[in-house]
Amino acid sequence: MNARIPWLAIAAALIGVALLVSPIRRWLEADMARHMLIEFPLLVAAGYGFVTIFPDSVRSAVARLDRLGLVSLALASVSLALWMIPVALDATLERPSYAAVKYASLLATGVLLRGVTARSPLPIQAFFVGSIAWMMATVGLLYQDAPQALCVYYLADMQQRAGFGLVTLAIVGGGPWCLFAAGALKGFGLRVAKARS
């Protein structure tokens, strides 16, 4: 345990409370770009932060379940893919049951992603990060190219902004992971050089 951990849990709790407050949630979900580019990451971040309040036994059970990070990365891929389908996104605004599934899936994604960089080898991470970024960019371009609004609850200009944001996030969002991967590869290279000398 270290001093930073409680802050993560507090931040996660604050995010959770903020999303439970109807006016904030309504404001986030009133715009397609805010819904997808702010609320989705906030939910994942909240799940990520909540892990700190879990007992060690639960965390080690998650680690045992998520061998090579396959479960967490697969869940992240399918969760994001599902909520980028226009009819699914509309359904979350129309029916509380679909909204609950969205919250649960994105929170669970955050929970499982905690510690994934330690569990998952770089090639597996690269595969999933690359495919998620590719998927986001493709959907973003489709949103921008569609001749009309794809969601009944969002206007065409909101869709354009969301599409642009998805493409941007696909490009920029992969940046931090590339830095992490570069650092890990450098460390690996140093260990190999040390072993040889």
Added chain:
Amino acid sequence: MPTSDPAGGRWAEWLPTLAALSAIVLTATAFASHVTLDFRAWTSEDARRERVVREAPVLPAIRAVDARGRNVELWAGSHAAPRAYLLTFMYTRCPTLCRAAGEEFVLLQRELQAAPSSGVRLVSLSFDPAFDDARALAGYEQRHHVDPAHWQVLAATGDRDDDGALRALLRQAGVVVIDDGLGGLSHNAAIHVVDADRRLRRIYDLADYEQALAFARTLAAAR
């Protein structure tokens, strides 16, 4: 980094991971299939059209006002009972889709005037009762040369945001109306084919108005 080689673990150690992966893939596929109606509908507009074909939902009767200020009920009127309806949802201030729908209805009206006994009636229903009073409807009728024998122009009474009859009708038809941020309203515009039992049977694009009329005539002829 992993402290041991997981790939070298025993088969049993992989079972929870494989089970969780299978559960995720199966659940996601089932959910996607459910929400997209067996992967046929990727947008809500596609979904409502598919749902209409499968379920033919009954559209409720609602109170409305016509261009002469008379209180009427949707599906009832002073004319001979139609055997099928071509219904479009609109608001008279609409500068885009509703205008296009009005122009298609002008063409449809001409076809109905040429074959007056087809049993098909055109209905334009405004979901904007705050603005669309009898006077606004009269202006709409004048602009589109509406012949009341074939084309009924109505405005629903009540508030579309209340849990009232108008909202129930819109929900049943799958029509969503939102503010467009410019003082107008954005909505899914289409031609709705409704049978004499008020069942919504098909939804067509405005450009496919001839197919909509052909299907309505088939319904009317079957009565």
